[in-house]
Amino acid sequence: MPTAGERDTRTAIFRGLQLKCPSCGNGRILSGYLKVKDECDCCGQELLHASVDDGPAYFTLLVVVAIIFPMFGLIYSLFDPEPLWVALSMMALATVLALGILPRIKGLFIGLQWAKRLHGF
Numbered sequence: 001m002p003t004a005g006e007r008d009t010r011t012a013i014f015r016g017l018q019l020k021c022p023s024c025g026n027g028r029i030l031s032g033y034l035k036v037k038d039e040c041d042c043c044g045q046e047l048l049h050a051s052v053d054d055g056p057a058y059f060t061l062l063v064v065v066a067i068i069f070p071m072f073g074l075i076y077s078l079f080d081p082e083p084l085w086v087a088l089s090m091m092a093l094a095t096v097l098a099l100g101i102l103p104r105i106k107g108l109f110i111g112l113q114w115a116k117r118l119h120g121f
C-alpha cells in the first residue's frame with residue numbers, strides 16, 4: 001500500500017495499458033489515436049506533462065518482432081508455404097499488431113511517468 005505522496009507504479013502502468021487516467025483509472029488519456037489529452041475528464045489530473053517521445057515506438061517494435069520472428073520458424077517448420085505469401089501476410093500481421101499495441105504502450109509510458117513523478121507530474 002503506497003504511503004502519502006507515493007504512487008503505486010503497478011496500478012498506474014496497468015491503467016495506462018487500458019488507456020485510462022493513471023490517477024483515477026476512469027478518464028481516458030488519449031483524445032485521438034495517439035494525442036494525449038491536456039487533463040483527465042474525471043479527476044482533472046494534468047496529463048500534458050507526458051513526454052514519451054519515441055519510447056513507445058521502440059518498445060512496440062520490440063514486442064512485434066518478438067511475436068513475428070518466431071512465427072516464421074513455426075510456419076516454415078510445419079508447412080511448405082510460398083515465401084511471397086508468408087512475407088506479405090507477416091507484414092500485414094506486423095502492421096495490425098503495431099497499430100494495436102502502440103497506443104497501449106504509450107499509455108504504459110504515461111502511467112510510469114505519472115507514478116514516478118517525471119516531467120512535472
Ligand SMILES: [Zn+2]
Pocket residue numbers: 021022023024025026027040041042043044045
Ligand atoms: Zn483521472
